[in-house]
Structures are given as C-alpha cells and as structure tokens.
Amino acid sequence: MEKGSININEIIKCLSLVATTIHENPRQALKDLRRIGAEVDNNIPYRDGHSIRVTDYSIAIGQELGFSDQELLTLEVAALLHDFGKIGIDEQILLQPRKLTDAEKVEISMHVMRGYYMLAGFSEMIEALKGVRTHHEWYDGSGYPEGLIKSEIPLIGRIIAVTDAYDAMTSERPYRKAFSKKIAINELKRMASHQFDPAIVKIFIKVLEKKESIKRSN
Ligand SMILES: [Fe+2]
Numbered sequence: 001m002e003k004g005s006i007n008i009n010e011i012i013k014c015l016s017l018v019a020t021t022i023h024e025n026p027r028q029a030l031k032d033l034r035r036i037g038a039e040v041d042n043n044i045p046y047r048d049g050h051s052i053r054v055t056d057y058s059i060a061i062g063q064e065l066g067f068s069d070q071e072l073l074t075l076e077v078a079a080l081l082h083d084f085g086k087i088g089i090d091e092q093i094l095l096q097p098r099k100l101t102d103a104e105k106v107e108i109s110m111h112v113m114r115g116y117y118m119l120a121g122f123s124e125m126i127e128a129l130k131g132v133r134t135h136h137e138w139y140d141g142s143g144y145p146e147g148l149i150k151s152e153i154p155l156i157g158r159i160i161a162v163t164d165a166y167d168a169m170t171s172e173r174p175y176r177k178a179f180s181k182k183i184a185i186n187e188l189k190r191m192a193s194h195q196f197d198p199a200i201v202k203i204f205i206k207v208l209e210k211k212e213s214i215k216r217s218n
C-alpha cells in the first residue's frame, strides 16, 4: 500500500480476524498484527518503523522479566497498537520543523484515548488495550490521560513508556537530529522515577547492553 494512504476497512477486517484467532492461533494473529503495526507506521508521521521497533524492545524487556507466553502476547499486541490512535492526526502538526505548541501537544495527546476507543470493541484484546491507554502515563503521576501513579499503571504500559521514549529519542525528527544511544540512555536514567519506572529503565539498559555485546562479538 502507498505511503500515507490507509485502508481503514482492511485494517478493521484484519483486526476482527485477529480478535477471533488470538487465543487459538496466537502465532498467526501476531503475524497479522505485525502487518497492522507496519501499516500504522506507514501511515503516521514519521513512517520509519516506530511501532515495530518499540514492539521488539518491549518483548526483550518482557523476556528479561520472565513473562509467560500469554503475557508476552499481551505485551506484543499492546506495543504493536500503542500509537493506533495517531492515524488521522493532522500530519502538518508533526511534520513541521519546530517544537510543538501547547495546543498541538493536546491534539497529539488525544491519540491515546482515540486509539483505545477505536480498538475497545475488540474485547479479546482488552488486556493489551490497557497498555495502549497507559503508555503516556508518568511514574510520578504527571502523565496522561488519567494521571495514574506507579503501580496503578499496568506493567505493560510502564514498559512501553520506556521503549517508546527511547525510540523517539534515537529517531530523527523534523526539528532535531536523532540522539545518540548514550544520550538517550542518560535521559532515561535522568527521568527514572519521574517519567519512567526505574526498575524498567534498569532492565531496558541491560537489554540494550546485551544487544550491543552480541553485535560486537559477531
Ligand atoms: Fe504514543
């Protein structure tokens, strides 16, 4: 499909299929969901594979935490769909080479509840949708949409919050260059206990270091 032209009917059809197969055939459901995730990435600025990378980072954290297959499945669904509500946001807001105004930030923040409500009819995915709904909550209670604090935020929401921010920082934006991995990690550390669950930040840094050492030994 062409960049920027989304076929929402196709996506809904695919989601309905996923909802019916997710428990009996999770492998197939995830394959379909990855296609949806890629389609979301292709249709929201910046079309650079954000949802897929956030998903892969999140799964690595889940594995490190010893998640069961069911928990990993829930996390994967949540991460693939976390920015679903960005479909339809005015692209001009995101593509201009300057920082966002407060009004624009409010518009973008609505993607959380928009995504949640767009997907809420798929009750089979209700656990995963908790991650969609809470991925912009802050550990100290100053996030959105509900201002949940610490363990009130579902664990999958706390995981996606970290991987989402890391991926955003290490990706180029129209108004800034991509941060280096080192700077992004320092920022995660600086915001641990404020924006992020400090335990998840620690585990994610471990995951990234492992990745780096595997790369070096190859
Ligand atoms: Fe988001």
Ligand SMILES: [Fe+2]
Pocket (backbone or CB within 6 Å): 050, 054, 082, 083, 164
């Ligand atoms: Fe995101």
